[in-house]
Amino acid sequence: xxxxxxxxxxxxxxxxxxxxxxxxxxxxxxxxxxxxxxxxxxxxxxxxxxxxxxxxxxxxxxxxxxxxxxxxxxxxxxxxxxxxxxxxxxxxxxxxxxxxxxxxxxxxxxxxxxxxxxxx
Numbered sequence: 001x002x003x004x005x006x007x008x009x010x011x012x013x014x015x016x017x018x019x020x021x022x023x024x025x026x027x028x029x030x031x032x033x034x035x036x037x038x039x040x041x042x043x044x045x046x047x048x049x050x051x052x053x054x055x056x057x058x059x060x061x062x063x064x065x066x067x068x069x070x071x072x073x074x075x076x077x078x079x080x081x082x083x084x085x086x087x088x089x090x091x092x093x094x095x096x097x098x099x100x101x102x103x104x105x106x107x108x109x110x111x112x113x114x115x116x117x118x119x120x
Contacts, residue, residue: 001052001053001055001056001060001063002049002050002051002052003023003024003027003048003049003051003053004049005060006027006060007020010023010064013064013068014067014068014071016071016075018071018074023067024046024047024048024049026066027047027067030062030063030066031044031047031053032044034054034095035054037096038100039054039099039103041054055095059091059094059095059098061091062088062092062095065087065088066088069081069084069088072084
């Protein structure tokens with residue numbers, strides 16, 4: 001899934017006046033949050049229309065919902081924004097739970113720095 005794919009869907013559902021750079025910057029903010037908060041990977045420094053996004057296609061609607069919320073916020077459509085954010089938060093939480101279930105740390109790893117505790 002690429003930003004181009006996401007933009008096509010958002011443009012169909014939520015016509016707007018924002019240019020590609022604005023949309024890419026909004027997506028980059030979300031991609032950075034996903035990398036930092038969920039995947040614990042290095043976030044991308046930039047996105048292009050052809051960049052591969054990190055969330056698998058079955059959860060890609062969260063990108064669309066995020067962009068629609070950002071468009072509504074910028075347009076001052078607060079009621080619409082609030083609805084979009086509720087849906088986005090649900091999708092983000094669902095993706096994060098799926099990711100954590102499917103990317104468990106290897107068994108036998110130890111936590112360091114807890115003196116007096118024997119955690120294995």
